[in-house]
Amino acid sequence: MSIELMREAEEFIKNGYSELGKSEQETANRIAVVLKMISEKGYYTHTNEEIDYGAKVAWRNSNRCIGRFFWQTLNIIDKRNIQSVEEMAAALFEHIEFATNGGKIRPTITVFPQSRSNSAFRIWNHQLIRYAGYETEEGVIGDTSSIQFTKECIKLGWEPKYGNFDILPLVIQYNQEEPKVFDIPQQLIAEVHLEHPEYEWFKELALKWYAVPLISDMKMEIGGITYPAAPFNGWYMGTEIGARNLADEERYDQLPIIAEMMGLNVKSHASLWKDRALVELNTAVLYSFKNQGVSIVDHHTAAQQFKQFELKEKDKGREVTGDWTWLIPSMSPAATHIFHQPYKNKIKKPNYFYQKKPY
Numbered sequence: 001m002s003i004e005l006m007r008e009a010e011e012f013i014k015n016g017y018s019e020l021g022k023s024e025q026e027t028a029n030r031i032a033v034v035l036k037m038i039s040e041k042g043y044y045t046h047t048n049e050e051i052d053y054g055a056k057v058a059w060r061n062s063n064r065c066i067g068r069f070f071w072q073t074l075n076i077i078d079k080r081n082i083q084s085v086e087e088m089a090a091a092l093f094e095h096i097e098f099a100t101n102g103g104k105i106r107p108t109i110t111v112f113p114q115s116r117s118n119s120a121f122r123i124w125n126h127q128l129i130r131y132a133g134y135e136t137e138e139g140v141i142g143d144t145s146s147i148q149f150t151k152e153c154i155k156l157g158w159e160p161k162y163g164n165f166d167i168l169p170l171v172i173q174y175n176q177e178e179p180k181v182f183d184i185p186q187q188l189i190a191e192v193h194l195e196h197p198e199y200e201w202f203k204e205l206a207l208k209w210y211a212v213p214l215i216s217d218m219k220m221e222i223g224g225i226t227y228p229a230a231p232f233n234g235w236y237m238g239t240e241i242g243a244r245n246l247a248d249e250e251r252y253d254q255l256p257i258i259a260e261m262m263g264l265n266v267k268s269h270a271s272l273w274k275d276r277a278l279v280e281l282n283t284a285v286l287y288s289f290k291n292q293g294v295s296i297v298d299h300h301t302a303a304q305q306f307k308q309f310e311l312k313e314k315d316k317g318r319e320v321t322g323d324w325t326w327l328i329p330s331m332s333p334a335a336t337h338i339f340h341q342p343y344k345n346k347i348k349k350p351n352y353f354y355q356k357k358p359y
């Protein structure tokens with residue numbers, strides 16, 4: 001309903017132009033142009049500056065993100081002019097290469113065309129780079145989180161390899177057309193092989209993880225306009241890989257084997273064998289990423305950076321909102337300040353949101 005769009009647009013321009021230090025006159029002029037366009041066409045187009053500011057503030061408003069200290073350093077790649085899924089695939093390869101940057105990861109977002117009443121581009125992947133998951137009679141292979149999407153890829157003609165670390169293809173759809181499948185050139189994929197600073201046997205586990213976490217299934221909302229394809233990346237916090245992806249029983253379930261190799265008493269919970277195995281797996285993750293020159297942050301440093309973010313926001317007169325249940329790290333949460341203070345989970349816009357799955 002364009003009344004709602006007009007309200008959101010006016011609020012975004014007012015807040016944004018004032019934060020950007022623009023004059024009342026320039027703000028009023030822009031609002032008039034935007035409202036006129038909405039009344040004539042039912043939508044409006046953001047300027048480059050509005051997109052840049054909107055994407056950064058959407059990150060600043062992401063209540064579940066512990067990494068928000070760096071919100072102003074977001075790199076924006078404007079691909080609102082692409083016209084085919086093939087162009088989109090090429091742009092996604094560019095994003096992966098630019099963001100990876102030889103390991104010195106650059107937080108980046110690529111903005112694809114805004115949704116219109118009759119058209120939208122969608123990326124089916126949850127993350128651009130992710131491992132396949134397979135359910136077989138003998139049990140699960142690979143990343144169980146990917147089982148459903150892997151099935152879709154196979155339905156669309158992708159050749160399964162039934163390995164534990166098979167990189168999935170890109171699946172891109174225009175409107176209701178048949179989605180297209182694109183293999184990512186393997187030279188674009190940076191991965192870190194896991195080793196431990198003391199345990200020589202750790203590398204025998206043949207564990208690895210991809211370098212760049214690149215969320216591609218959320219929509220970005222700015223001033224009432226929706227961008228259904230706006231993939232963004234940061235760098236990993238070590239616990240995401242070491243305390244969840246490789247540790248969860250229903251994911252790669254590595255704690256029992258690590259504890260066995262460490263000679264721990266896995267028969268008694270009270271030996272805290274799971275906790276000891278967790279510490280060493282997370283030590284290996286942080287050590288390997290650093291050793292192989294790939295950006296990563298430990299959860300203590302990340303919490304400290306988040307504290308700086310809180311102080312800076314207060315200094316700017318903005319209240320910091322957050323989702324405590326996600327902000328606390330999945331390992332030693334009470335060893336960070338976050339655990340010991342409350343956060344209001346008030347939803348501010350611009351922001352990133354979940355959207356209906358396209359499959």
Ligand code: HEM
Nearest residue numbers: 059062064065066067070107232233234235236237297352
């Ligand atoms: C620069 C390094 C960054 C780090 C270390 C970081 C860290 C994290 C972590 C650990 C989570 C929780 C993920 C989970 O528990 O599964 C998270 C959530 C989130 N982050 Fe960040 N982040 C970073 C950059 C970014 C960027 C660049 C954006 C967007 C422009 C962003 C937007 C979000 C959003 C929207 C969520 C919530 C996702 C959901 O609700 O599923 N983050 N972040």
Ligand SMILES: N/C(=N/c1cccc(CO[C@@H]2CCNC2)c1)c1cccs1
Nearest residue numbers: 067213214215232233234235236237240
């Ligand atoms: N380090 C990161 N971690 C995540 C950030 C957002 C989402 C996720 C994955 O969320 C999944 C859905 C719920 N937990 C896993 C991971 C980043 C990804 C993109 C920019 S930073």
